[in-house]
Amino acid sequence: MPPIPMIFTRKELIALKKDLGVRADWHEPGEQGVTVVPKGTVFDNAGFSPPERSVILKQYGKPVAEVNLAILFAWATGYDDTHLRRRRRKRRKQ
Numbered sequence: 429m430p431p432i433p434m435i436f437t438r439k440e441l442i443a444l445k446k447d448l449g450v451r452a453d454w455h456e457p458g459e460q461g462v463t464v465v466p467k468g469t470v471f472d473n474a475g476f477s478p479p480e481r482s483v484i485l486k487q488y489g490k491p492v493a494e495v496n497l498a499i500l501f502a503w504a505t506g507y508d509d510t511h512l513r514r515r516r517r518k519r520r521k522q
Contacts, residue, residue, distance in 0.1 A: 432484060434476055436497040438503050444485070444493050449451055451521035461488035466497075 433442050450457045459461075468481040473496050476482060481497040503509070 432491045432494045435493050439509075441495065441503070448474070448485075448487055448492070462486070463489075468497075471498055473502060504515050 445452075445454070448457070449460045449463050450462055455510040463486050466481065466483055466484040467472065468479050473485045474480065476494065476496060482494050483497055483500070484491050485493045485495065492511060499507075499509075
């Protein structure tokens with residue numbers, strides 16, 4: 429089974445929202461077969477190490493992405509991750 433794609437930036441989450449076909453406010457995602465399964469026990473946003481709390485998004489039972497729960501809270505309260513996107517682009521070019 430291929431690894432589940434990880435969502436690291438808000439931009440990636442927005443792209444996933446469009447791919448899944450859910451509404452902008454994520455109201456009633458079940459209408460598009462979208463569910464989540466919690467994973468981990470530690471509420472931290474250092475990454476995706478096994479104990480860290482995250483959610484696995486599934487569409488019609490198939491895992492489509494994983495998102496760290498603490499970073500979701502950060503985005504919801506205004507965290508701007510644009511510096512992360514710039515850093516990831518630089519790494520890809522090297």
